[in-house]
Amino acid sequence: MATLNIKSFTTLVRDQATAIQSKANALLDFTIGSTLRSIVESNGGIGLWLQSLILQVLALTRAATSFGSDLDTWVADYGLTRLASTAAVGSVTYSRFTPTTSALIPIGSRVQTSDFTQTFVVTVDTSNPAYSATSGGYIIPATVSSVTVPVAAQNASSGSNVQPNTVSVILDSIIGVDTVNNSAAFTGGTDGESDGALRVRFVDYLASLARGTVAAIKFAISNVQLGIVSSILENVDHSLNVQRGNLTIIVDDGTGSPPSSLLTSVYQAVDAYRAAGITFAVFAPSIVSANVSAIVGVKSGYDVNSVKGAVGQVVTDYINTLGIGVTLSYTRLAQVIYDASPGVASVSSLTLNSGTADLVPTAVQVIKSGTVAID
Template sequence: MAITFQSLKTMLGNAVAAAQGACPALLELDVGSPGRAMLEGVTGVGLWLQFIALQILSRTRLATSIGADADSFVEDFGLTREPGTSATGVVRFTSFTPDNQSATIPVGTPVKTVGNVIYDVVEDSANAAWSTAADAYVRPAGTASITVPVRCETAGTVGNVAAGAICLLGSAISGIDTVTNDAALTNGSDGETDAALRARFVAYINSRSKATLAAIEDAITDVSADLIYQVIENVDASGAFLPGNVVAFIDDGSGDVSDAVIDEVYAAIDDVRPAAVSIQVVRPKVVRPPVAMTVSVNSTGDLPTIQTTISTNIAAYLNGLTIGESASYSRLIQIAYASSTAVTNVSGVTLAGGTVDLPSTTGTAYRAGTVTFG
């Protein structure tokens, strides 16, 4: 049943009409009269009670709750709001005189942008430059540069930066002269919004006590709402037929999701899988297609700035594709024209050396590669 709320003017008018209707004699209810003052006082209390009722109603339903009230509502059911995620990616450390000495880059080494957004080097034992003995990344003498993974110290979209934005060493490193990120970082995200929390709560409730694909997908989003995933039944990670097996391909938009996230997703799926069903949680096959194009601008446009914007937006598009989704060739042209009103022509566009869409392939994720301009 809908509740109709009244304004102060409407509520006072109703009170005046009710008082006059209940009295056989004409009442003195002009502005400033004692009777009018009494009715205004009672109406003010009624308006306050109406406000309290509205506050109670807005907090007892998730659909109308916001902020901390939405959090407390879902927490009663064992669900919590997802925090923001830190942007991750790789940077390249370079020496101008590589033959003179080697260099050691320990975990936690800071690098930063001109705007002082700081990123820390993180461990990746699968990286070719990782040395277990040194417990750090090593650039051997004779090798000019190595690439290592980093994570932004601050969670949120503040860590999403264009290629080349990370250009400063946070501390001096013997044998290293420069640092840069060859590709844009785009996978940082702010905390879950109220609208997203409400939508996930519905999926969470509907998947309880059900060993379904929806339950598995909800378990993945419970780890992080920003994870990109594809869940396939009755095959193994290679695509071969395997009855009773479920494969979950997991990515965070970087193309190199951490071991810790893989383990956390595995544990979450294991909690909802039925007996006798095996699960595999793996990274997708990552393809980083090179993009090339020639962009012309009019006299009002700054070509290097526009090219940087195009590179960043193409990276955001590719990194946002779901696993198994095709990459659109024509979207690249659209992104280039949308980058600035100063763009007059876009030509010579190629995607992975061709002029057609890259096909949709199970377990394959297209992610940002190099963007070159003619």
């Protein structure tokens, strides 16, 4: 699109005065308060308003320049919708000091983080031995001091991915239960799809209309849920042996252990896009644990525990964001440690799985953090 000749209010007024004066035989009065000045300023205001309307219309006629609900309606004309945010899930342990009688954790009971920013609700897990459909919750028998139950965030967002030992407030009091805590971090929470991500996916959507292609299948997978990472291996089975006409699809939701419900949803999505006569299967990645150990020297003036804690968290996050089949470089770990905090003075005795070699997964594996010991 050619550059638009946008004019300011001052330019519009000046151009009018110049044009009018050029047609007059005498000097005209355009001073502030004069009749002609009032007329040209009025015309300039109308011109500025019309110009803004034109710019707005131009913006709305292109996906690249539309935002928010305007972008939603733009892509909706092509049958595409913005991906919604997802709620984090995890487990909490309800405990009590005196286990003399049985207690019931009702489905729907709410717990909250210690800073009162995130609320979680107890959900149904029929495979949990403590679950009772008749009672409508999870039973803590007499003499048993605790029970671990699944919860999901009340409000879907990436902020619901809370850290371990942060869910400690019982919102709905339960007779016979005293405390609650989460021993592991919650995962799976994502914010709604951003405008930029939706524009990228819209381009992928147009490319996917051919179907039967790797790009089309990847698009189908990306539509299932935000945060999905996938790898499509052609003409091999899950053991990486040659199998002509077969696709082995590895899917991860960031945890390394996506639920079976997600794998089923991905299978159904891919089945609508695959070429006729092509077989395929969807798998979760096999996890390869990365155990990291290092001695970190801390600069003077920095809190030792804070620096080492930051290093451990950054190293863990870096490892857990590696894609399916992506190698974990031993030397890269040193750079990650130095970049984790300005208080890092030195790194020594760095080991990766007790060695100094890169950790190389296969095409069906993903590396996740194991023990990260920063001394």
